[in-house]
Amino acid sequence: EPEVTQTPSHQVTQMGQEVILRCVPISNHLYFYWYRQILGQKVEFLVSFYNNEISEKSEIFDDQFSVERPDGSNFTLKIRSTKLEDSAMYFCASSGQGHSPLHFGNGTRLTVT
């Protein structure tokens, strides 16, 4: 069964550094998402992406965050200047249609020191 893959599985970075989290969504999906889960807290929506543009973003997704689909297969989340509070598990997801189930990757655990 096709799946969403994320790399790396764990990223450690220093405060103020830029990080890029990478995702390969399911190939025939059209909608792409990033969610995050701070340890012990709820899974939170960050951003949705469709037709090469952001469809919606949450309050968390400020100017430090950006997303890109640089080619036909990858979907990336960039954090320009990481803060300690950015430490979390970041999940990429994709779906084939609107209002349909999301397929999640296994996540990237980001640790900011």
Add this chain to the structure above:
Amino acid sequence: SQQGEEDPQALSIQEGENATMNCSYKTSINNLQWYRQNSGRGLVHLILIRSNEREKHSGRLRVTLDTSKKSSSLLITASRAADTASYFCATDAGTSYGKLTFGQGTILTVHP
């Protein structure tokens, strides 16, 4: 409470027993989805129930939705040790696709 709140927060049962988890939400929804998460892993979609549906089955899973009470339940019948995981409800309430609001989750432990 916030959109998508589950109870109980933790549930411990013996293999073979049924497990019931509940979810309440605040706003009108397009659909409600249940996901499972094994420790340190991603979320796996279990079942989606649309706002005009009242009950849905998938294998050993049964989901109900009561839009008048803004609540849903997930029943896992004949539980197995492999069902041990966290279970989350997530509501799709807006016009934007895929913007789900997750609850805090129920940690289910099934003892062999």
